[in-house]
Amino acid sequence: MAIVLALPAALVVGADLALRGGRLLDLPLKYVGSYGVAVFESAVLWATLLGCASARQGWLRWLAAGLFVALATAAVGGQVYFYGQYATYLNLDATLFGASMGESLAAQLGADLPNVLTSSVPPLVAALALIWLGRRWVRTRRRTASLAAAAVPLVVAGALFIPCSYRSIQGSTPDVIYFHAVGGLLKRLAGVDETQHVRPQRRSPPRLGQLTGAVPVKRNVLLVLTEAVRADVTCPAHQAVCPVMPFTNEALPDRLPLHELRSTSSATAIQLAVLWTGLGPDAGRGPLHQAPTLFDYAHAAGWDTAYWSSHHPLFANTWLYVQDLPCRFLVSATHLDPTADVDLGADDELLTERVKVDLVQLQEPFFAMAHYGNTHVPYLIDETDAPFQPYGLSKAPADNETLRNLYLNAVYRQDRTIADLVRFVRGLPLSERTIILFTSDHAEQFREHGQLGHTGSVFDVEIHVPGWIDAPAGTLTETERAAIVRQARRPVFHSDLAPTLLDLMGLWQHPQLAAYQGAMVGDSLLRPTRDDRIVSLTNCAGVWGCAFENWGVMRGFRKVHAREWDQDWLCFDVASDRDELNPLANESCADLIAEAQRRFGSLPGRD
Numbered sequence: 001m002a003i004v005l006a007l008p009a010a011l012v013v014g015a016d017l018a019l020r021g022g023r024l025l026d027l028p029l030k031y032v033g034s035y036g037v038a039v040f041e042s043a044v045l046w047a048t049l050l051g052c053a054s055a056r057q058g059w060l061r062w063l064a065a066g067l068f069v070a071l072a073t074a075a076v077g078g079q080v081y082f083y084g085q086y087a088t089y090l091n092l093d094a095t096l097f098g099a100s101m102g103e104s105l106a107a108q109l110g111a112d113l114p115n116v117l118t119s120s121v122p123p124l125v126a127a128l129a130l131i132w133l134g135r136r137w138v139r140t141r142r143r144t145a146s147l148a149a150a151a152v153p154l155v156v157a158g159a160l161f162i163p164c165s166y167r168s169i170q171g172s173t174p175d176v177i178y179f180h181a182v183g184g185l186l187k188r189l190a191g192v193d194e195t196q197h198v199r200p201q202r203r204s205p206p207r208l209g210q211l212t213g214a215v216p217v218k219r220n221v222l223l224v225l226t227e228a229v230r231a232d233v234t235c236p237a238h239q240a241v242c243p244v245m246p247f248t249n250e251a252l253p254d255r256l257p258l259h260e261l262r263s264t265s266s267a268t269a270i271q272l273a274v275l276w277t278g279l280g281p282d283a284g285r286g287p288l289h290q291a292p293t294l295f296d297y298a299h300a301a302g303w304d305t306a307y308w309s310s311h312h313p314l315f316a317n318t319w320l321y322v323q324d325l326p327c328r329f330l331v332s333a334t335h336l337d338p339t340a341d342v343d344l345g346a347d348d349e350l351l352t353e354r355v356k357v358d359l360v361q362l363q364e365p366f367f368a369m370a371h372y373g374n375t376h377v378p379y380l381i382d383e384t385d386a387p388f389q390p391y392g393l394s395k396a397p398a399d400n401e402t403l404r405n406l407y408l409n410a411v412y413r414q415d416r417t418i419a420d421l422v423r424f425v426r427g428l429p430l431s432e433r434t435i436i437l438f439t440s441d442h443a444e445q446f447r448e449h450g451q452l453g454h455t456g457s458v459f460d461v462e463i464h465v466p467g468w469i470d471a472p473a474g475t476l477t478e479t480e481r482a483a484i485v486r487q488a489r490r491p492v493f494h495s496d497l498a499p500t501l502l503d504l505m506g507l508w509q510h511p512q513l514a515a516y517q518g519a520m521v522g523d524s525l526l527r528p529t530r531d532d533r534i535v536s537l538t539n540c541a542g543v544w545g546c547a548f549e550n551w552g553v554m555r556g557f558r559k560v561h562a563r564e565w566d567q568d569w570l571c572f573d574v575a576s577d578r579d580e581l582n583p584l585a586n587e588s589c590a591d592l593i594a595e596a597q598r599r600f601g602s603l604p605g606r607d
């Protein structure tokens, strides 16, 4: 009888071992203790419910049985599913983060419903079987069943509100982490806990006044930013065959490549702030909201400006950050399509059509930005022109390659419309004065390091992005062109793009901007860059709080970073180990580890 009652907790521990056996065996001693407490908590919870559900008679046993099956299915099924996506268990941070994403999260779970259900079937069957076993072998007597029933509210409340180890090491069983997360969410909903996840707010930049005496330049700048496109699926330089992005490859054969361009986070909101302000992602909430943006600088210098985006304005409040940009044209997904999907945004083809209409109305010189978005999950493809087969929507680990093909088809479809735009621009009389710069806000992981998507780490699969500059003859001086060519295979970062774009506008090192440019962390790629600078990488920033902490720093091709479950810093040389599979001894990165400690205070998840 006792064996049957202990069985649920044993099954949970078994499932946990099957999912993360290696990590469990490496648990530091103090977490062995917290794990033991969690096993006890799990055993008390399930034994109480099962004992009550195994009563010989009475209606309460049906209530307890229903609760037992529902909780077991939700907790174990939910954790198995979540672990398959993110290589970590759903915890309090993630539920609070998810609550702040609302509609977006519901849409993603809905889209992957078959896998959510598949993960839930085994625990559902096991729970039903345990009820059957309990009623056959345990057959709780009336008195004991009444005591158990009275204890149910207590043990459930305990599971919801007793603290547990859930963050970096996750030294608890998955069910205990799950109930703790639900309890925290309930506290948030009840207003007991009012901490908010960090999201972009309205900006409050200083008034720049009129900038005078800028170096006169006769060139327009068009920045094309896409979403979640990896460097390794694109062709920064022209290639004879470019399977995933063939259209821009053909349209701009003379573009100057930046093969080693990296973003400084894998979150859209953080990268917009970095690209626009030139600050590091770790600059803090105040500076990231108060610094002038490229649009502010351009506007103050008398340039015409535009920002067109197919991203949804309600996606994590990004519109708050955007709404005050001094732009003649300020367009987002709902302007293009009022029914746009919150994750995908409006159709990128609508964006291209809108840019074509507005661009010819801009006064020269102009600084304009077209921000594409359909390469975000759930990935918009053209089913009649999808060369990467077979493709599918499932996010199950076994379906990784079909999901990757879906993604490649989305990049391919988007490339067609971006090429449409750049061909249009290159056909205009202003083309000979217009420089086009292309990059992606970040890249996208397909489980190379156990995770899916972005914002989960700063591994290269999430931050190595495509980059190229298309500059018709006469738009750059010989020295400027030579400087960019020299950067083709050198490590450069998104934080270098604000200085570069300001330099293209003749505003880099403008005396009136000295204070702001002093805070910028990058170098203009039109000039020699510093080799020894250390660049911060983080997905936890003042414009965007992360579900799971991860950060690091990079100097040249050497890189140090960690996620909250990594036991120590990981040190890589990404020039020789491009997949980041062979960490170097920490001594090889001593300088970077010291700097990462100084900038971030600790390893991720150690507060």
Ligand SMILES: [Zn+2]
Residues within 6 Å of the ligand: 227, 228, 266, 267, 268, 269, 441, 442
């Ligand atoms: Zn993004």
